[in-house]
Amino acid sequence: MITPMAPILEVKDLVKKFGEFAAVNGVSFDVGEGEIFGFLGPNGAGKSTTIGILTTLIPPTSGEARVAGWSVTADKDKVRHSIGIVFQDPSLDDRLTAEENLRFHARLYGVPRGEYLKRMESVLKLVELWDRRSHIVRTFSGGMKRRLEIARGLIHYPRVLFLDEPTIGLDPQTRNHLWNYILELKRTQHMTIFMTTHYMLEAEYCDRIAIIDRGRIIASDTPANLKTAVGEDVISLTPADPAALAAELKEKFGLTAIPVDGQLEIHVTDAESYLPKLLSQSRSGIRSVTLHKPTLEDVFIKMTGRAIREQEASAADRMRAHFHGGH
Amino acid sequence: MPQAAAIMTVAERELIRYTRDHGRVVTTLFQPIMFLVIFGSGLSGSLSQGNFGVNFIQFMYPGILAMSIMGVAFFSTVSTVWDREFGFLKEILVAPVSRTSIALGKMAGAAVIASFQGIVLLGIAPIIGVRLHWALIAPLYAFMILLAFAVAGLGLFVASMVRTVENFGVIMNFLVFPLFFMSGAFFPLTSAPLWMKILSEANPLSYGVDAMRRIMLSGQVASEVLSRLLLRPAAANAALLLIFAAVFLTAAVVAFNKRA
Numbered sequence: 001m002i003t004p005m006a007p008i009l010e011v012k013d014l015v016k017k018f019g020e021f022a023a024v025n026g027v028s029f030d031v032g033e034g035e036i037f038g039f040l041g042p043n044g045a046g047k048s049t050t051i052g053i054l055t056t057l058i059p060p061t062s063g064e065a066r067v068a069g070w071s072v073t074a075d076k077d078k079v080r081h082s083i084g085i086v087f088q089d090p091s092l093d094d095r096l097t098a099e100e101n102l103r104f105h106a107r108l109y110g111v112p113r114g115e116y117l118k119r120m121e122s123v124l125k126l127v128e129l130w131d132r133r134s135h136i137v138r139t140f141s142g143g144m145k146r147r148l149e150i151a152r153g154l155i156h157y158p159r160v161l162f163l164d165e166p167t168i169g170l171d172p173q174t175r176n177h178l179w180n181y182i183l184e185l186k187r188t189q190h191m192t193i194f195m196t197t198h199y200m201l202e203a204e205y206c207d208r209i210a211i212i213d214r215g216r217i218i219a220s221d222t223p224a225n226l227k228t229a230v231g232e233d234v235i236s237l238t239p240a241d242p243a244a245l246a247a248e249l250k251e252k253f254g255l256t257a258i259p260v261d262g263q264l265e266i267h268v269t270d271a272e273s274y275l276p277k278l279l280s281q282s283r284s285g286i287r288s289v290t291l292h293k294p295t296l297e298d299v300f301i302k303m304t305g306r307a308i309r310e311q312e313a314s315a316a317d318r319m320r321a322h323f324h325g326g327h
Numbered sequence: 328m329p330q331a332a333a334i335m336t337v338a339e340r341e342l343i344r345y346t347r348d349h350g351r352v353v354t355t356l357f358q359p360i361m362f363l364v365i366f367g368s369g370l371s372g373s374l375s376q377g378n379f380g381v382n383f384i385q386f387m388y389p390g391i392l393a394m395s396i397m398g399v400a401f402f403s404t405v406s407t408v409w410d411r412e413f414g415f416l417k418e419i420l421v422a423p424v425s426r427t428s429i430a431l432g433k434m435a436g437a438a439v440i441a442s443f444q445g446i447v448l449l450g451i452a453p454i455i456g457v458r459l460h461w462a463l464i465a466p467l468y469a470f471m472i473l474l475a476f477a478v479a480g481l482g483l484f485v486a487s488m489v490r491t492v493e494n495f496g497v498i499m500n501f502l503v504f505p506l507f508f509m510s511g512a513f514f515p516l517t518s519a520p521l522w523m524k525i526l527s528e529a530n531p532l533s534y535g536v537d538a539m540r541r542i543m544l545s546g547q548v549a550s551e552v553l554s555r556l557l558l559r560p561a562a563a564n565a566a567l568l569l570i571f572a573a574v575f576l577t578a579a580v581v582a583f584n585k586r587a
Contacts, residue, residue: 055421080423091414095344107336108422110329136347152418 008033008160008192009054014063016049023049025215026063031194031208033159036186038206039196040296046215047196048088051164054194055085068159081109084153088164088196090145094138098129098148101137102155109156116155123151127181143174150181154189161185163195167202179205200296209296211303218303227294230302233271234292235278237264240285248284333424337432338439341406345440355399355440359447362391362455381548381556388457389539390512392448392467393474396441397506397532400475401499403437404482408495426580430483434576437479438472445471458547466542470565474535477568480575481531487582511536515556531571538564 007030016024024046031037039047052058054065056076064071070078092101099120106116124130127147137145146166153161163182167175183205185191195206203209203223210220219226237257239245245264249255257264268274271291279286301307345351410416419429449467452459482499489495509516509523510532516524527533538561544553559567 057417057421077423080421085421087414087417089414091418093340093344093410093415093418094413095347096340100340100343104336104340105418105422108333108419108424110332110423 006033007031008068009037009194010064010066011050011054012064014050014053014065015061016046016053016058017061022215024053024060027212027215027217028063029210029217029220031160031192033192034186034190035207036182036193036195036205038203038209039194039212040198040200040203040209040300041196041212042198045212047198047212048164050212051085051162051194051196055083055162056080081156082159083162084156084158084160085162086146086149086153086164086166088168090149092137092145092149092152094140094145095136097134097136098124098140099133101148102152105152106155111156119155119157123154126154126184127151143170143177146170146174146178147181150178154185157189158191160192160194163193165196165198167197167199175202200300203296211296211300213300213304219299223296226296226299228269230294230299232267232269233294235266235268235271235275236260236290236292237266237286238262238288239264240287244284245282245286248282252281253278330425330428333422333428334432334435337419337429338436341403341433341436342439344406345403345436355444356447358395359444359451362395362448362451381544381552384455384457385544385547386540386556387512388452388455388459389543390510390536392445392471392539393510393532393535394507394512395444395448396471396475396535397478398503399444400437400441400478401482401503403440404433404479404486405492405495405499406436407433407483407486408489408492411490412492420583426583427576430576430579430583433483434476434479434572437482438475441475441479442468442471445475459543460546463542466561467539470535470538470542470561470568473565473568473572474531477531477534477572477575480572480579484575484579484582487579506530506532509533511540511558516558517555531568533558534564534567534571538568 009029009031011030012028014024014027015022027046027050029037039050041047049058053060054067054072056072056079059073066072067079068082070082072079093104096104102120102123103116106120111119120133121130124133127150129144129148129151132140132144137148140148150163150166166182167178170178179202182193186193195202197203206223208220208222209226210217211226212218219229221229237245242259242262242264246257246259249257249264249266255266255268257266259265271293275289275291279289297307407416410419420426422429445468449459449464481502485498485502486495489498505526509519509527509530511519511527512532516527516533516537519527537558541553541557541561544556
């Protein structure tokens with residue numbers, strides 16, 4: 001587990017209320033320099049509101065948040081200089097070329113002209129859009145626009161990059177591609193990345209995640225630790241002779257096998273190191289093996305009692321009830 | 328971050344978007360030509376008997392100039408509403424740049440775009456029979472920019488308050504007609520009823536019309552005729568335009584800080 005040495009994001013008791021509805025309801029966490037920290041949760045859980053507060057766009061109702069040591073309420077300009085953002089919804093000027101979008105951004109962030117030309121080339125090459133730099137953004141695909149937004153978020157060398165659902169609406173191939181860029185950035189620039197997602201698989205890329213539900217953090221740790229905390233790995237065996245295998249497992253390994261549909265299931269904490277031992281020492285004939293390790297989905301279900309998907313509908317309903325005269 | 332660079336950057340983007348929008352560029356060229364056709368044919372003949380003590384076209388031309396400037400400047404600020412609808416406004420508002428600089432950049436961009444139409448109108452002046460000394464072009468242009476800047480401030484304030492382009496259009500139409508008719512463009516405000524005079528005191532278009540008309544006519548007609556047609560010295564109109572621009576700039580910035 002990575003323990004943040006010097007927190008670059010410090011959030012304490014953050015609350016944001018819209019009327020009576022608390023979108024963020026007492027959130028605290030720290031993120032260390034160079035970490036990828038993820039907010040995992042359903043839509044409406046308070047992820048985007050938290051990003052809005054950390055990026056100075058939304059004033060908090062109470063609590064404190066600091067980015068690179070600067071307060072998001074008192075030192076807005078300093079915070080804005082220190083961060084890059086890829087918003088959940090597109091925010092490019094699609095009438096301008098890719099290069100014009102970057103130039104506009106670099107000038108507002110005070111990047112000197114000579115320096116800008118160098119960085120523009122390197123970020124556009126990083127996201128493989130260098131050849132398209134003088135094309136109008138309207139002609140770009142969704143994936144290209146997303147990559148351009150990431151390039152734009154990097155050109156002023158932010159200390160923290162905020163990614164709000166960075167791969168939403170992208171196909172799996174583009175999504176993997178994008179993650180390669182992001183991991184490359186972490187390696188080469190030692191950049192801190194704060195991201196939100198409701199894709200379980202995406203959360204696996206994070207050094208640490210906070211699971212957020214209804215405006216509160218309900219768990220925060222490395223993906224591996226979170227998964228270990230919810231339960232053991234499950235090994236399913238298809239035996240030639242179930243009774244013989246069950247007896248052997250009991251005798252040699254002290255394991256109680258549970259018969260499920262002609263298979264035997266055993267629960268262990270560290271299946272990867274257990275399996276070779278099991279297979280080499282067993283004499284009663286195993287035809288096939290499947291292994292299920294707990295996923296972050298399992299973590300979410302265990303913590304909230306619901307799957308993220310069914311959760312989404314109810315969160316959306318709560319928002320609707322709130323914003324359309326529900327009280 | 329030097330704020331001047333930010334103002335230039337925001338204004339430059341407005342200009343790039345304008346030149347990419349061929350419909351708007353064509354409109355800039357053709358609207359003045361429409362005026363040319365209207366005034367070149369029948370209208371001037373039938374209306375030139377008006378007893379303002381001055382040739383009708385000489386009287387109307389500054390009004391048309393001011394109206395065109397106002398229309399384009401107001402309409403150009405709709406770009407801020409588009410920015411909001413397409414998400415680009417967030418990119419602007421999260422930049423380490425003061426909101427005042429962003430607003431000034433938007434207003435400057437709109438003012439320069441509006442002045443393009445003014446330049447086309449100045450170019451066709453001789454064709455429709457307007458007598459215009461070349462030395463007047465610079466002061467007229469200065470007032471075009473000032474007027475456009477003030478109107479763009481008003482437009483930006485409206486843009487900061489609305490969420491959709493449709494709402495902007497509705498409010499713009501609602502505002503533009505009274506501003507047109509109570510501007511002195513069609514008849515001298517000196518002979519207007521008191522209530523209209525009072526309302527026109529808060530109308531930036533009336534300052535622009537008044538100033539441009541003075542510039543146009545001062546060498547051409549007797550000073551007692553001039554005093555029957557005009558309200559204020561040019562410097563007073565310039566000051567009023569600046570005050571108007573500053574008031575709405577401030578209001579727009581406050582609205583953006585509150586509602587962004």
